[in-house]
Amino acid sequence: GNSVTQMEGPVTLSEEAFLTINCTYTATGYPSLFWYVQYPGEGLQLLLKATKADDKGSNKGFEATYRKETTSFHLEKGSVQVSDSAVYFCALSDWEYGNKLVFGAGTILRVKS
Amino acid sequence: DVKVTQSSRYLVKRTGEKVFLECVQDMDHENMFWYRQDPGLGLRLIYFSYDVKMKEKGDIPEGYSVSREKKERFSLILESASTNQTSMYLCASSFSGAYYEQYFGPGTRLTVT
Numbered sequence: 001g002n003s004v005t006q007m008e009g010p011v012t013l014s015e016e017a018f019l020t021i022n023c024t025y026t027a028t029g030y031p032s033l034f035w036y037v038q039y040p041g042e043g044l045q046l047l048l049k050a051t052k053a054d055d056k057g058s059n060k061g062f063e064a065t066y067r068k069e070t071t072s073f074h075l076e077k078g079s080v081q082v083s084d085s086a087v088y089f090c091a092l093s094d095w096e097y098g099n100k101l102v103f104g105a106g107t108i109l110r111v112k113s
Numbered sequence: 114d115v116k117v118t119q120s121s122r123y124l125v126k127r128t129g130e131k132v133f134l135e136c137v138q139d140m141d142h143e144n145m146f147w148y149r150q151d152p153g154l155g156l157r158l159i160y161f162s163y164d165v166k167m168k169e170k171g172d173i174p175e176g177y178s179v180s181r182e183k184k185e186r187f188s189l190i191l192e193s194a195s196t197n198q199t200s201m202y203l204c205a206s207s208f209s210g211a212y213y214e215q216y217f218g219p220g221t222r223l224t225v226t
Contacts, residue, residue: 031211032211032212034214036217042219042220043117043203043217043218043219043220044156044203044205044217045217046214046215046216049212049214051211051212089155089156093211093212093213094211095211099144099163099207099209099210099211099213100146100158100161100171101146101156101158101205101215103155103156104155105153105154105155106155106156
């Protein structure tokens, strides 16, 4: 079946540090890939997405590239801010799985000033 | 802007009570979803609906039921609340298609005592 594996957290960084959160997936079809972010006390919101191999999603300085050969969709940001502190979820959606999202466990990011 | 609203942010109920959680979306989305979120377990799909009066079980449907009488509204019902149903409940909606993102409500934190 489909699954998503993310690096465990929490990840603690100083402001302006480089961020990478690893995400790998297993899927039987050709999934779309997503990163969602959840700020404290809120629901999830879409951060970025990619719908086919080699697509790069980007938003608010975050980037992720859909790598079919390594089944990965790692999230990166060149310089994090305190306001980026949140929980980040990698997810996939697959036609063969009925368009439902399969989520990773989430990675807590804490950015210190 | 897409809006998904949930009837309560916080709810406290007693064991054995019948609990209704309501979700409304304003973007004419075909799909609606109910998840629960627990620390260390990420998001788990309870039920989803791809059309009015249509529903499908997710990964953890036991102890829950749902109702979708109108396209914009999706209700989650706990027939007899138990303490192990204490959790954060998140509603989401989307258009049909694996490449469409889901839009989430702010969540309802339910405590069953």
